[in-house]
C-alpha cells in the first residue's frame with residue numbers, strides 16, 4: 322500500500338464523517354487539503370506518494386551518483402563524455418528515446434565508456450503526467466527498444482520528465498521491470514546560467530549516497546562543462562567518490 326492509498330482512505334473516512342455531521346465547511350477543507358497534498362506528491366519525488374521512488378542511494382559510503390537527463394545531445398554529450406573519461410568519473414544518463422533513435426552512436430558511446438543508460442520516456446512530453454497507462458507504457462517500451470538497438474542494453478531505471486509522477490507511472494514502469502528514480506540534489510542547471518550558483522545549490526543538498534540531477538540535453542557545452550568541472554572539484558574536495566546509479570543503490 323502506497324502513501325497515496327493511505328491518504329485516500331483517511332480522506333474518505335474524514336469526508337464521510339464530515340458529511341454525517343452535515344458540515345460542508347469541513348468537507349471543503351478536507352477536499353482542499355487532499356488536493357494540496359496530491360499536488361505536492363505529484364511534484365516532489367522525495368514524498369514517495371505513489372510508489373517506491375528511489376531518491377537516495379547507499380549512505381554508508383562517501384559516494385554520490387551523477388545523473389544527466391534529456392540527452393543524448395550532439396552539442397554537449399560528446400564533450401561531456403570526453404570530460405568524464407579524462408576525470409575517470411562514471412555517470413548515469415537518462416536519455417530521451419527519440420534522441421537515442423536520432424543519435425544512436427552517442428548512446429552507444431555512453432555504454433562503451435562504462436556509463437549507465439536510463440530511460441527518460443520517448444518524447445519527453447510536458448503532458449506525460451496526463452498520459453494513460455497504455456501511452457505511458459509505449460513511451461517507456463519504445464525507449465527500451467531504441468536503447469537496445471543503439472547500445473545493445475536495455476535500462477533498468479526510469480526517470481519521469483520533470484520528476485512528475487502518479488500511480489500509472491509506477492504501474493507502467495513495473496510492467497516493464499523498470500525502477501523509478503528521482504534525485505537527492507539538483508542545480509536547476511537548464512535555467513540557472515551561473516555555474517557557481519548551480520554548484521552551490523547542488524552542494525547544499527549533497528550527502529553520502531546522493532543522486533545528483535544534471536542535464537546534458539538542451540544545455541550548451543560552454544555552460545555544462547564548467548559546471549561539471551567545478552562540481553567534481555568541490556565534491557572531491559569534500560572527500561566524495563563517484564559511482565554509477567546501479568552501484569550506488571543497494
Ligand SMILES: [Zn+2]
Nearest residue numbers: 390391482483
Ligand atoms: Zn527531462
